[in-house]
Amino acid sequence: MAKFEFYLVKPSYCYFCISKSLKMITISLKKITFLFFFILFYSCNSFYNEDYKKPDLVDENASNQIKELHKRLFYISKKGIAIGHQDDTSYGLGWNYKDDPTTIKSDVEKVTGDFPAVFGFDLGWIEIDKQYNLDTVPFNLMRNLIIDAHKKGGIITISWHLQNPVTEGSSWDKTTAVSSIIKGGSEREKYELWISRVATFMASLQYNGEAIPVIFRPFHEMNGSWFWWGGENCDPKDYITLWQETVQLLRDKHNLHNILYAYSPNKLNPNDAYLAYYPGDDYVDILGMDIYDFNNAEDYVKSVTNDLAIVKKVATEKNKLFAFTETGLESLQTEKWFTKVLYPAIENSGICWVLTWRNYDTKHHYMPYNGQLNEADFIEFEKLPKTLFLKDINSLN
Ligand code: BMA
Numbered sequence: 001m002a003k004f005e006f007y008l009v010k011p012s013y014c015y016f017c018i019s020k021s022l023k024m025i026t027i028s029l030k031k032i033t034f035l036f037f038f039i040l041f042y043s044c045n046s047f048y049n050e051d052y053k054k055p056d057l058v059d060e061n062a063s064n065q066i067k068e069l070h071k072r073l074f075y076i077s078k079k080g081i082a083i084g085h086q087d088d089t090s091y092g093l094g095w096n097y098k099d100d101p102t103t104i105k106s107d108v109e110k111v112t113g114d115f116p117a118v119f120g121f122d123l124g125w126i127e128i129d130k131q132y133n134l135d136t137v138p139f140n141l142m143r144n145l146i147i148d149a150h151k152k153g154g155i156i157t158i159s160w161h162l163q164n165p166v167t168e169g170s171s172w173d174k175t176t177a178v179s180s181i182i183k184g185g186s187e188r189e190k191y192e193l194w195i196s197r198v199a200t201f202m203a204s205l206q207y208n209g210e211a212i213p214v215i216f217r218p219f220h221e222m223n224g225s226w227f228w229w230g231g232e233n234c235d236p237k238d239y240i241t242l243w244q245e246t247v248q249l250l251r252d253k254h255n256l257h258n259i260l261y262a263y264s265p266n267k268l269n270p271n272d273a274y275l276a277y278y279p280g281d282d283y284v285d286i287l288g289m290d291i292y293d294f295n296n297a298e299d300y301v302k303s304v305t306n307d308l309a310i311v312k313k314v315a316t317e318k319n320k321l322f323a324f325t326e327t328g329l330e331s332l333q334t335e336k337w338f339t340k341v342l343y344p345a346i347e348n349s350g351i352c353w354v355l356t357w358r359n360y361d362t363k364h365h366y367m368p369y370n371g372q373l374n375e376a377d378f379i380e381f382e383k384l385p386k387t388l389f390l391k392d393i394n395s396l397n
Helices: 002-047 064-079 107-112 139-151 188-203 236-253 297-318 337-346 375-383 390-395
Strands: 081-086 118-122 155-159 214-217 259-263 290-292 324-328 353-356
Touching: 064 081, 064 155, 064 259, 081 107, 081 155, 107 375, 118 139, 118 353, 139 155, 155 353, 188 236, 236 259, 290 297, 297 324, 297 337, 337 375
Parallel strands: 081 118, 081 353, 118 155, 155 214, 214 259, 290 324, 324 353
Antiparallel strands: none
């Protein structure tokens, strides 16, 4: 009897319970879904904000690390200027990484106690399958140094002094070549092979299973006529095509999504238009400028102030980052060059970073080294409020 009663009463009760539970589950599911979309919306939104607007990157499928690097550069530019040096850890005065790959040295670090925030490298000669670049840095060691710079929290920028694809002479061989390597050109196949070698290197830049984000700055100083890809040596239309096709090869054919692309003309002469060779907003992430001091500080400061203001204006209109991609005074024989010439010229420029060229020897160097005339001045430069070295950018959140 008891058993019978149990079956009589309980089924309806059970039904009630089940339907109530189902309703509750449905409500909970709705809540969870809402919460999920709320978090998703909030988290997507919080990556961008009123100050930092969502950029239209060259690569729609750019890695998260690239997006973070882009944002980091933006916030760096709000705090100061990241200081960069070409081949900083590859060699310096009296040392070369390849002679002792067990310790990582840097003239900047020897002088100031800190590494630069931006590390420049160059891929010239990778295209012709050499084991070392045009400045004798072995590519396998360069890879280690890029990984090390990334591990340290540094920013990596890569230029490419590639050979002339027609003659296989140097970058400075002015023989017409751009028209031969764009689609339909006689050396196209060779160029695609060259790009595949660049791509293999870029793809090998891995840390913790992820591709290291880098800034690639090919075909620089194109408004001058010293490289085969610039000035009188090529038609700007062909230059633009070459740039666009290079991006397409790296991004679409080789599936590289760890690259920001930087465009960097040389100092503007009165008739130069900054955008004369511009490959378009869809093909450039960072607007740059290269200007050197040829032992005329006054002239230099004028050009830097003038040109960086132009770059800032164009970049702001386009919601692009901007930087002083190459500079320096060869041999640094002007006293206090860093605090009295460079700093006043860039202090209020709004750039993300400034990069000085390499320290090859006592005649060809752009950063002080121990005992160099500008050593003490560079220590003062490091202490200035807006100069950001490695520790400084790592302490910014
Ligand atoms: C130039 C010089 C050259 C060097 C080239 C690529 O400005 O420093 O000696 O080979 O850059 O780094």
